[in-house]
Amino acid sequence: xxxxxxxxxxxxxxxxxxxxxxxxxxxxxxxxxxxxxxxxxxxxxxxxxxxxxxxxxxxxxxxxxxxxxxxxxxxxxxxxxxxxxxxxxxxxxxxxxxxxxxxxxxxxxxxxxxxxxxxxxxxxxxxxxxxxxxxxxxxxxxxxxxxxxxxxxxxxxxxxxxxxxxxxxxxxxxxxxxxxxxxxxxxxxxxxxxxxxxxxxxxxxxxxxxxxxxxxxxxxxxxxxxxxxxxxxxxxxxxxxxxxxxxxxxxxxxxxxxxxxxxxxxxxxxxxxxxxxxxxxxxxxxxxxxxxxxxxxxxxxxxxxxxxxxxxxxxxxxxxxxxxxxxxxxxxxxxxxxxxxxxxxxxxxxxxxxxxxxxxxxxxxxxxxxxxxxxxxxxxxxxxxxxxxxxxxxxxxxxxxxxxxxxxxxxxxxxxxxxxxxxxxxxxxxxxxxxxxxxxxxxxxxxxxxxxxxxxxxx
Numbered sequence: 001x002x003x004x005x006x007x008x009x010x011x012x013x014x015x016x017x018x019x020x021x022x023x024x025x026x027x028x029x030x031x032x033x034x035x036x037x038x039x040x041x042x043x044x045x046x047x048x049x050x051x052x053x054x055x056x057x058x059x060x061x062x063x064x065x066x067x068x069x070x071x072x073x074x075x076x077x078x079x080x081x082x083x084x085x086x087x088x089x090x091x092x093x094x095x096x097x098x099x100x101x102x103x104x105x106x107x108x109x110x111x112x113x114x115x116x117x118x119x120x121x122x123x124x125x126x127x128x129x130x131x132x133x134x135x136x137x138x139x140x141x142x143x144x145x146x147x148x149x150x151x152x153x154x155x156x157x158x159x160x161x162x163x164x165x166x167x168x169x170x171x172x173x174x175x176x177x178x179x180x181x182x183x184x185x186x187x188x189x190x191x192x193x194x195x196x197x198x199x200x201x202x203x204x205x206x207x208x209x210x211x212x213x214x215x216x217x218x219x220x221x222x223x224x225x226x227x228x229x230x231x232x233x234x235x236x237x238x239x240x241x242x243x244x245x246x247x248x249x250x251x252x253x254x255x256x257x258x259x260x261x262x263x264x265x266x267x268x269x270x271x272x273x274x275x276x277x278x279x280x281x282x283x284x285x286x287x288x289x290x291x292x293x294x295x296x297x298x299x300x301x302x303x304x305x306x307x308x309x310x311x312x313x314x315x316x317x318x319x320x321x322x323x324x325x326x327x328x329x330x331x332x333x334x335x336x337x338x339x340x341x342x343x344x345x346x347x348x349x350x351x352x353x354x355x356x357x358x359x360x361x362x363x364x365x366x367x368x369x370x371x372x373x374x375x376x377x378x379x380x381x382x383x384x385x386x387x388x389x390x391x392x393x394x395x396x397x398x399x400x401x402x403x404x405x406x407x408x409x410x411x412x413x414x415x416x417x418x419x420x421x422x423x424x425x426x427x428x429x430x431x432x433x434x435x436x437x438x439x440x441x442x443x444x445x446x447x448x449x450x451x452x453x454x455x456x457x458x459x
Contacts, residue, residue, distance in 0.1 A: 029056050030073065033065065040065045045073040046101075057086035067095040078102040082110045090114075097121040105129040112137045124148040130158035137161045145169040147193075153177040160185045171217070172196040184209035195219035195241070202230045210234050219265075220244040225251075232257035239263040243289070246270055256281050263287040267317065270294050276301035283307045287315040295321040296354070300331040314341040322354035325361075 028050040033042045042065040050056065060083075068090065072078045079101040087096065094116050103125045110131075111120065117138050127149040135144070141162055151173040159168075165186050175197040183189065189210055199221040207213070213234045223245040231237060237258050247269040255261065261282050271293040279285060285306055295318070308314050323329065332348055339345045353361045 028054065041067040041069070043069040043071060045071050046077055046079050047073050048077055050079070052081055052083065052085070057083055060086040061089045063090055064092050065090060066092050067097075068093060069097040070099070070101065072100045080104070082106070084110055084112070087111075088113055091116065093117055095119040095121075099124050101125040103127050105131060106134040107131050108133045109136065111135045114138055114141075116140060118142045120144045122146050122149070126150055128152070130155065132157045133160050134158050135160075135162070139164060141165050143167040146173070148172045151175050153179070154182040155179050156181045156184065158182070162186055164188055166190045169193045170197070174198055176200060176222075178206050180205035181208050183207060187211065189213055191215045191217075193217040194221070197221050199223060201225075203227065204229050204232060206230065207233045212236050214238045215241075217241045218245070223247055225249045226254040227251050228253045229256045230254060234258070235260065237261050239265075241265045242269070244268045248272060248294075250274065250278055252277050253281075254278065259283045261285055265289045266293070268292045272296065274298065274302050277305055278302065280305040286311075286313060289315075289317045290321070291317045292320040296324045297326075297328045298323070298332075299328075300335065303335070309344070310338060310340055312340045312342075315343045316347055318347045318351055321352070323351050325351075325353035 028046065028048040029044050030047055031042055031044040033040060042063070068087070070079055079098065080103065082098065082103065087093065093114060096111070096114070096117060096119070099121070103122075105128055108131050112133070112135070118140050120135070120138070120141060120143070123145050124147070127146065129151065132155070135158070138161070141164060144159075144162070144165060144167070147169045148171075151170070152175060154170070154175060154177070156179045159182075162185060166188060168186065168189055168191070171193045173196075175194065176199060178199070180203070183192070187209055190212060192207075192210065192213055192215070195217045196219070199218065200223060202223060204227075207216075207230075210233060214236055216231075216234065216237060216239070219241045220243070223242065224247060226242075226247060226249070228251045231240070231254070235257050238260060239262065240258075243265050244267075247266065248271060250266075250271065252275040255264075255278065258281060262284055263286065264279075264282070267289040268291075271290065272295065274295070276299055279288065279302065286308060288306075298318070303309050303316075306314075306316075309316070329351070332351065336345065336348055339348065350362050
């Protein structure tokens with residue numbers, strides 16, 4: 001009973017001292033307020049067209065509302081501007097939310113000088129651009145959402161003097177270009193979401209200024225290449241999401257400087273190969289997602305260069321890659337014994353072979369003898385023999401000249417066959433080659449003598 005009486009008295013006092021923002025029930029705006037809750041919350045519905053000089057905005061001047069929301073009432077009418085002057089007079093405002101408006105380009109100082117604002121939500125407002133200092137001088141702002149708009153680029157100095165901002169959501173726009181230093185004045189940012197855009201290129205200057213960023217979400221963009229050191233400006237990153245891009249090449253030093261990174265998501269791309277040292281800088285890496293790519297092979301050095309690959313909590317997903325189960329993956333068979341992580345062990349055992357007689361055959365099911373190592377080995381031996389034979393022939397041709405220079409002996413035969421055991425061990429096939437050469441010379445000389453004899457007799 002006492003609580004109800006207290007609330008009633010507060011409402012009476014409010015009606016006597018404040019302009020009735022919370023009692024606006026006539027067009028163009030209808031507002032409702034919840035003054036019983038811990039924070040006074042006002043929700044204003046745009047019923048008909050309204051201009052920036054409308055008398056309605058004077059009701060904001062003495063308002064003690066802490067949370068203000070603007071919504072469109074129906075599909076026909078939308079707010080087409082941000083009531084900057086009216087909102088700036090709300091000294092207690094901590095949350096400002098505008099959705100389903102048609103704001104177009106935000107002009108300079110569109111949202112500025114709100115000393116108490118902590119949460120700014122501008123989602124689904126058809127925002128097409130941000131001019132210089134469009135959102136600025138918000139010293140206590142912690143979270144800002146610009147999701148679901150029509151932004152095509154982020155310019156430097158559009159978002160300025162937001163030194164306490166920790167979360168920035170720019171997902172589901174059409175962003176294809178980010179200027180260098182676009183985030184330079186967001187020095188305390190911890191989380192940046194850019195998923196669902198059209199970003200194609202990243203450079204080492206794209207994320208300059210984000211020294212304390214911990215989570216970067218680039219899911220579902222158009223990124224094709226990860227160049228050298230593109231993330232080095234963010235040494236405190238813990239998680240990077242690069243799922244569902246078009247990545248086909250990753251530089252050896254793409255992840256340089258990220259020794260705190262723990263989770264890396266690269267699944268659903270077009271990655272065909274990995275450099276041996278691509279994950280080497282990531283000394284705290286605990287989880288790598290590479291499923292649904294185009295990997296045909298995986299070098300053992302890639303795994304060995306990951307410091308935590310043998311730990312129990314390590315995760316490395318490899319499903320849905322067209323692996324060729326050949327000699328290049330034989331290391332997996334022996335590496336299974338060293339893996340302690342159940343998740344990683346399962347992934348290695350279930351690596352799918354792309355070309356096998358049996359469907360859904362895994363590498364674990366393939367016998368060692370079927371990995372075609374014997375064929376590769378015999379080919380290597382054959383090539384080695386050919387190389388040795390050629391070197392022997394070249395040596396045979398050069399030895400007499402060298403021997404004459406050294407004045408060792410005039411008896412060439414004795415030189416060729418001295419130290420037979422050592423030479424034959426090092427160059428198998430040399431003796432047979434030498435004998436073959438002498439036999440060929442003998443046959444040629446015999447034919448020449450026969451030809452001379454035939455010419456004499458015929459004449």
